[in-house]
Amino acid sequence: MRDPRSILITGASSGIGAALAWAYAAPRTRLALCGRDAARLATVVNLCRERGAEVMEACLDITEAAAVAAWIVNVDHASPLELVIANAGVQGGLWRDGAGETLDELHRVMEVNFGGVSNTVHPVLPAMRRRGRGQVALISSLAALRGIPFSSGYCASKAAVRIYGEALRSWLAPEGIGVSVVLPGFVETRLSQTVSGPKPLMLLPERAANIIRRGLARGRRQIAFPYPLYLGMQLMRALPPALVDGSLCLRISCNHPESRFSSAVPTPSHAPRDRPQLRMAHWTASPGLLILRQERYRRRQSLNTRGSLSGSKAIWIATRQTPYTPSSMTFQARSLGDNG
Numbered sequence: 001m002r003d004p005r006s007i008l009i010t011g012a013s014s015g016i017g018a019a020l021a022w023a024y025a026a027p028r029t030r031l032a033l034c035g036r037d038a039a040r041l042a043t044v045v046n047l048c049r050e051r052g053a054e055v056m057e058a059c060l061d062i063t064e065a066a067a068v069a070a071w072i073v074n075v076d077h078a079s080p081l082e083l084v085i086a087n088a089g090v091q092g093g094l095w096r097d098g099a100g101e102t103l104d105e106l107h108r109v110m111e112v113n114f115g116g117v118s119n120t121v122h123p124v125l126p127a128m129r130r131r132g133r134g135q136v137a138l139i140s141s142l143a144a145l146r147g148i149p150f151s152s153g154y155c156a157s158k159a160a161v162r163i164y165g166e167a168l169r170s171w172l173a174p175e176g177i178g179v180s181v182v183l184p185g186f187v188e189t190r191l192s193q194t195v196s197g198p199k200p201l202m203l204l205p206e207r208a209a210n211i212i213r214r215g216l217a218r219g220r221r222q223i224a225f226p227y228p229l230y231l232g233m234q235l236m237r238a239l240p241p242a243l244v245d246g247s248l249c250l251r252i253s254c255n256h257p258e259s260r261f262s263s264a265v266p267t268p269s270h271a272p273r274d275r276p277q278l279r280m281a282h283w284t285a286s287p288g289l290l291i292l293r294q295e296r297y298r299r300r301q302s303l304n305t306r307g308s309l310s311g312s313k314a315i316w317i318a319t320r321q322t323p324y325t326p327s328s329m330t331f332q333a334r335s336l337g338d339n340g
């Protein structure tokens with residue numbers, strides 16, 4: 001849809017969702033934004049209002065289906081929704097002593113990433129179908145194209161979103177409803193800070209939001225970026241699994257104190273003092289080709305400016321404490337009390 005005037009975005013309190021809200025904010029545009037963190041959401045809402053948009057916000061957990069449905073129906077009643085962007089999502093649990101994700105973490109990732117998307121899309125479809133128009137965008141990930149060993153739950157949840165979107169698209173297209181599946185690569189956000197290791201071709205959220213917005217305006221069915229990384233993932237899908245599995249055989253030994261979803265998150269003083277050695281696949285993208293090569297990383301003393309890998313304590317600091325302050329979208333958010 002070229003110029004939607006009534007837009008709902010979930011997970012708008014941070015990262016890609018916040019950048020999308022900012023990108024769409026304009027006079028005569030009504031935005032419905034949600035997130036869980038009231039302070040961060042309020043900052044985004046204020047920025048959008050300053051740009052002239054009318055904003056309805058809600059602090060809610062996307063996994064609470066009844067509350068999400070009630071809010072969406074209410075928003076649609078006040079201002080019939082033209083575009084719904086199901087964006088809210090979380091990264092999977094980090095590895096502890098090579099143990100992988102716990103079952104609870106796996107369920108939680110599926111519940112937020114796939115459950116949250118379906119909780120968002122489902123309530124709006126009856127109204128859009130009645131009107132015979134509307135557009136829905138589901139934020140999946142390039143990780144939906146091929147399972148990556150260090151985030152199995154995340155990849156599975158994003159693959160579910162992709163397939164769900166593809167199925168909806170074929171079903172709803174004849175009724176005048178466009179469904180776009182968005183597959184971003186690395187974007188510099190709070191979420192990507194929790195991923196250790198190299199993040200090739202990482203984009204700023206503003207750039208990602210512009211690519212998504214442009215793709216949606218053109219009615220693209222799939223919006224995948226950056227293109228070299230997308231080609232690399234497609235190449236991995238095309239190659240024989242035995243070959244790819246071998247290259248992806250990552251061994252991560254990291255004494256991470258707790259994963260993101262644990263209820264017993266330790267204080268910084270509890271962070272481990274040992275110096276885990278991590279062996280990670282180093283992804284290097286060149287035009288049209290993703291080269292995987294294994295490389296050793298030793299713990300460094302401090303985080304570099306992009307918050308990349310420097311040991312388990314640094315990862316802990318990055319995931320629990322480092323405020324997210326990327327470039328222009330959050331230029332006014334520095335005063336924000338970050339509780340992430």
Ligand SMILES: NC(=O)c1ccc[n+]([C@@H]2O[C@H](COP(=O)([O-])OP(=O)(O)OC[C@H]3O[C@@H](n4cnc5c(N)ncnc54)[C@H](OP(=O)(O)O)[C@@H]3O)[C@@H](O)[C@H]2O)c1
Nearest residue numbers: 011013014015016035036037061062088089186187189191
């Ligand atoms: N960053 C990347 O490299 C990357 C790559 C591919 C795909 N993606 C996808 O892009 C989407 C946005 O991620 P991001 O990178 O912008 O991360 P982010 O900065 O951490 O933003 C995630 C957003 O989702 C919201 N959220 C998370 N759990 C929620 C819940 N249970 N209920 C309601 N809202 C919830 C967060 O709200 P609160 O903070 O207020 O809880 C936040 O607004 C995700 O679906 C992610 O999987 C990201």
